[in-house]
Amino acid sequence: MPTLLQYLGFLGGQTADGQKCQTDKATDSCFVFVGQAAIPVSSMILYVQAIAFFLQFLLMPLGSLGDYDRYSYKLLAVFTAMGCIGQISPVLLINDNGKYWYVMALLMIMAIIGYCCTLIFYAAAYPNISDHLPAVKRIASNLSSTFDQIQLAKEQSRKKVSTMTVMCASAGFLMVSILLSGIARIPWSHGPFLTGGYTFGDTPMYNYIGTAFCGGLWLILAIPYFVFSPKGRRGPPFPTDENCWKFGWNNLVLAFRDVRHYRQLFKFILANFLFGDAVTTIDQMMSIVQGELSHFSTENTVLMGIMYGVASICGCLFFLWLSRRYRWTSKTSLLVHLSATALIPLWGSMGIWSTKIGFRTTPELWLFSLWAGFFTSPLW
Secondary structure (H helix, E strand, O other), X not given: OXXXXXHHHHHHOEOOOOOEOOHHHOOOOOEEEEOOEEEEHHHHHHHHHHHHHHHHHHHHHHHHHHHOOOHHHHHHHHHHHXXXXXXXXXXXXXXXXXXXXXXXXXXXXHHHHHHHHXXXXXXXXXXXXXXXXXXXXXXXXXXXXXXXXXXXXXXHXXXXXXXXXXXXXXXXXXXXXXXXXXXXXXXXXXXXXXXXXXXXXXXXXXXXXXXXXXXXXXXXXXXHXXXXXXXXXXXXXXXXXXXXXXXXHHHHHHHHXXXXXHHHHXXXXXXXXXXXXXXXXXXXXXXXXXXXXXXXXXXXXXXXHHHHHHHHHHHHHHHXXXXXXXXXOHHHHHHHHHHHHHHHXXXXXXXXXXXXXXXXXXXXXXXXXXXXXHHHHHHO
């Protein structure tokens, strides 16, 4: 979606001297207009992400409702629908000449919010699942087990479930990337072509259809959960003396009052926010760079996705083995992943002074896919 938004921005944008932007010169400056303000296309994409994160912050208190009655089920359904609509709808702009780039921006905001919120609801279920696996219950029910042994068993179980989850996600990402890569290689004679490749993947149409396909697949795979989820599975009744719109904000205020008592917890929450924001921004920036270097052709991008998926699966298995073999704690693993991830923006910053390195070339993008897949992906 970032590549598609970048492409439409270039189609509807202007250069500094008022000329129409050329998609075959994607590294040149191009501006879109919001009112009278001229915004570089690259900056516009980052603004879209920032707006999406701000709106997620406003929706954050809704998470408090998830513990009550069937609110979790209902909220997950709403955010899933929001994400799928945002992901599929860009296909309606397939014949747009860039005039409605802002519609694509709104759809991308919708898709980001839907994706991130559904991810949170699914992730919230994992600790409860891992803590009730037979191996953990066996240790917890043993009267001779110490508190530290039980906690270690829970930590190892959560790490295993988390790793297996990321592996499954990476395997799914890999299969979709392979499928889209195969479709991209189909010979095609009807232009326009982005780089003169004469394949379906070198046409703007491929971006639209690929985006809609991913949204449709998301919807199809989400339906079984809502159909087969036990109807009797619900939380306690929502307090009758509370307002559902104010409940989350009230809890948020109460939580901040206890900052002094839970300093380590709030430090972790802040650090997790900064990390999530940083990694998402890195991904967006790399999408922008990929769009510029490939002239918005996604053939290489899909192949890089395949490399990312393979590297992610290998990274998950390697670090799971490493943590078991040497009894690494979660903190040790976290420090390794963070240190490796921090090298990505450090390398990219070299591009400020150099025109040769710092994600200035396509081989560097291949290396990024391999590095991020192996070191960053297992962290989730």
